[in-house]
Amino acid sequence: MLYPDMLTVHYSPISTRVYSLSDLVAISEYLTNLIFVYLIHKDMRAINQKSILILIVTYLSSVTGIILYLVLLFANEYKPTKIKYGSNS
Numbered sequence: 001m002l003y004p005d006m007l008t009v010h011y012s013p014i015s016t017r018v019y020s021l022s023d024l025v026a027i028s029e030y031l032t033n034l035i036f037v038y039l040i041h042k043d044m045r046a047i048n049q050k051s052i053l054i055l056i057v058t059y060l061s062s063v064t065g066i067i068l069y070l071v072l073l074f075a076n077e078y079k080p081t082k083i084k085y086g087s088n089s
Contacts, residue, residue: 029062036062040069049076 007019037058044051051072058065 030059033059033062033065036066040065044069047073047076 009017009019011017037055040058041055044054049072054065054068054072057068
């Protein structure tokens, strides 16, 4: 009995392309990264922050982009205050 090979595409008699699980994993990773880029962009718009670099890094590597976004978020939230030493009275 012959089973059809659904993951093989024949372009011509001499060229074929075989899709594998790794292709599906790569596609799902990029789709996940696009979802993270959208969510971060939406949140950055809400706090009026513009950084295209974080969005590009998030698309290429979601974990690195999210870490950079959290660093940016905490840096803006917790700005250092100036401490006055001595008495000025």
